[in-house]
Amino acid sequence: MNEKRWIPSSALTALETQTVAELAEAIHVSPFLATLLVQRGIHTFEQARTFFRPELSHLHDPFLMKDMDKAVQRLIRALDSQEKILIYGDYDVDGTTSVTLVYDFLSTFYPHLDYYIPDRYTEGYGVSTQGIDWAAAHGYSLIIALDCGIKSLDKVDYANSLGIDFIICDHHRPGDQLPQAAAVLDPKRSDCAYPYKELTGCGVGFKLMQAFCIQTGRKPEELYPYTDLLVVSIAADIVPITGENRVLAFFGLQHLNATPRIGLKALIKIAGLHSKLDITNVVFGLGPRINAAGRIKHAKEAVRLLLCQDEEEATEFAMGINTHNNDRRTFDSSITEEALAMIQTDEWLVAAKSTVLFKEDWHKGVIGIVASRCIEHFHRPTIILTKSNGKAAGSARSVPGFDVYEAIEECAELLEQFGGHTFAAGLTLPVENIDAFRLRFEEIVSSRILPEQLIPMIRVDLEIALDEISWKFYNVMKQMAPFGPGNMTPVFVSRAVQLAGRPTIMKEKHIKFDVFQGKSPAFTTIAFGMAHLLPDLTSGKPFDICYTLEENNFRDSRTLQFMLKDIKFQ
Template identity: 55%
Template sequence: MAKRWVLKDAGSTEVIEHLATELNISPVLANLLAHRAISSFEEARFFFRPSELHLYDPFLMQDMEKAIDRIDLAIARNEKFLVFGDYDVDGTTAVSLVYSFFKKHHGNIEYYIPDRYKEGYGISTQGIDYAAEHGFTLIIALDCGIKSVDKIAYANTLNIDFIICDHHLPGDELPDAVAILDPKRADCDYPYKELSGCGIGFKLAQAYTQKHDLPFEQVAEYYDLAAISIACDIVHITGENRVLAHLGLQKINNDPCIGIKTLMEVSGRGGPYTISDVVFSLGPRINAAGRIADAKDAVKLLIACHEDKAKEQGLLINSRNAERKGHDQQITDEALGMIDSDEALIKRKSTVVFNENWHKGVIGIVASRLTEKYYRPTVVLTRSNGHVAGSARSVLGYDLYEALCGCSDLLIQFGGHRYAAGLTMKPENVDAFMHRFEEVVSTSISEEQLTQQIVIDAELNLSDIDSKFFRIMAQFAPFGPENMAPVFLTKNVYVSGNAGLVGGNHIKMNIIQPWSAAFSCIAFNHGEYLPMLKPNVPFDVCYTIEENVWREQRSIQLNIKGIRFSSV
């Protein structure tokens, strides 16, 4: 599928010149800083040298004092308290962090993860009933709860207090909890708004150490969990998140907790780990526990104190991930077959596919894969508990949630945001939903939104890429949302030597410009361009710059994102 190439506008000339002079860097790198709203030497120093000194005072967060006071009271009274969290990576890492931290200060503590299929997302009535039946008087809810007004009211009738640690946008009414930690509260002046759910848990632990004058190392040992949550929950890697991600990657690569070390070993992926490695290697394994069986298995691994127990849990989770991949591949193949065999479905501006036998735990992954393939709003449906459940994904710039609002009369419930959502409907409404969703999308989406784009940060000559350029550019990491790896455009390059296919549909080649050295390139899933890649034919490329390590030899490699010929 052809993609649009979109070159970002350059930043302020004055700012770029100032940064290039002050930092002794190229204008291209100075422009990358300007794109990140950096305009001074001090801001650049903060950006390039993230440190725990850059973490904000946790008591700047609304209700933090109340939360710590309630925990202190619970510990003083030897109350039983329960750490409750969602079943995804953010929730399980958050529960693991907060449980492990407070377990060292209070023995009367347990954790609870709701069942994805029986209880669904967020605070559940079953979870509250469990707490009441087992004598818990305080629940710390992580990565959920900000909209659980009715559930918290129910807990209050049972004399169970809640501390909510959430990072989602609040509704019009806040729950009647003892404390609500959420930087997105309208009345919260905390300087950074984009923390993950686990990040909120980290701030709670940080506040406890700060109030009780405990060594900061007691909370710093959980940097690795915070980094995994940041990577896998796709939150912004800016500001405090970038500091936590930077410090967390250092811990993952140098001194991970026993559970994460085991997970790295069973994954077979060698280090050093980047944010991308965490997302594609560690995240799916942690998620697989809840998708296939019980998310508590992920927590058991992440809180493990002994290598034998961690190994047992790591192997279990790895087997769950293998099972998840089997379901994922099978369902993806079946869904692709449905679409490719139906001319009407191919021509639509949306994708809705349904099979009552598909595994509910992986339909979100399948929806993402179908969106990548056809690049249009996508819903994947299956039967669940007598209803039809769905997972939806969107494309850049198109508000999926608004589209579902246009189908709300056909749905039992739905929720999410502009790019991802979940929904439930009666089985008899499936056909009507398929037609309505296509009607809504086709009348509200633009052709531009239906064409995937590559956003390019700057134009570059190959001769501009040297060891100093790469060394400084690498310090822009860790990369992720709002701080993506820079994409560069170079025009009129030529193949040097022969280009060839590797791994099926990937191109391996060297490229040059007349005044430059040759650079090694890998172009994933670009095999269709191979017949046109001749030594005397110029073409344009857009790419990221990365380090390739082969047999302990390090070299700069260009990861090609797009190839364009003037004749195409």
């Protein structure tokens, strides 16, 4: 079992300790639960009420976003002049949900619309010349670009030369210059005072539609059915579930569980998601299937599914996308095996502090997933490259605390293009530059990464005694959902626990056992992939556990159980 670091939350200051006591009394919860809230920046009764009871009225005024007034004016002018409008989005989940939201909403009252998703393989990421040419050939004079465009300076200039305006709705980091578009909506613009910076591309598209509704006197409630698309984009794009994203995700999950759109309903059914959906279900159950359309075939299929109005047709689409997802899994596992073998048989790669791998026939659609899989085995910044349109195209993933985007930016002279976030990025470079890039990237990573960042870490919220855990404790904790980045499922540590009864091995890989501490009740603990722990567990010595708490429903019996993240034997 690989060593893991247990990183406790920062010790509370004297003032925070006092705040915990006051908050616990004000909202009638235990000090442990109040500590979890204070760790999340919730210090007062009012803040706790806003956190536990999100309302759509908590959303910010969309006109606080730079250029929003220009964007709305240009959109209204297009509608009044009966211009043809093209809704253009990237081929991932955020892009396809963005396109669906804006296209579906506008199409309820405006007919001169179409949508366009670039082909992952022939056009690549973002705004393409081919897409602009298609718009020009079909008479479009306004393109609304969603989840892309913030770095498309030359493409927007080209569109301008053809008499096509752009409204850009992006959430990626801008470069030094902004495109010469009719409006550039991006909360990460340095000159944008919008209070919340972590919206998805779909979120920025939603804010544009919200502003349009305000300006034209439409009821904001018309947009609320689109929160199911927003939560899918928030979950799949791994953005913080804080602030405005938390409000949108909260209501999005309610909508997704009660009355999802027909296409998502079909996808939920085919994914076998029978229990109440949460962020994790969306990330692992819906996200990969929507992504699979663009990875294996064409992302237009995903938009067609999300727009679908007929249940039979939606089921057919969903089955097709599920087949793509199964194909993706096959590619994913075989390429991961190849990639890991390449590292393990190369002494330089084994000793390196980064991974850069290239194979020209790897499937471009799964290289990001493969990069993430490699990090599970070799915990370090990783870039997986394959050949596409005569170039090396790649996906980068990072480890907590290391900014892979900045490291790639340092290699800009070897690259043709790149973009992304702190923990994930995409890049393209000439094949002949790969060796030089690998050495340069390794040099940058080696000089900046801290030794501890190369060891997998588990962030621990609280050290707690088992007798503090009860149904009341769990029921309050559950109301802190939706959990995700910025508001992760609480992780607990309990020390010197003991084994109760005999452990059970499940499917030769997993282990199930009961633990207790002093006079506490026994709690069932599930440890996936840890069957090898049996000899240590049965040695009779106490041990420390790191775990999350969840509810288990089996044959009408509800119990609290622990999901083990790690264990340390004394």
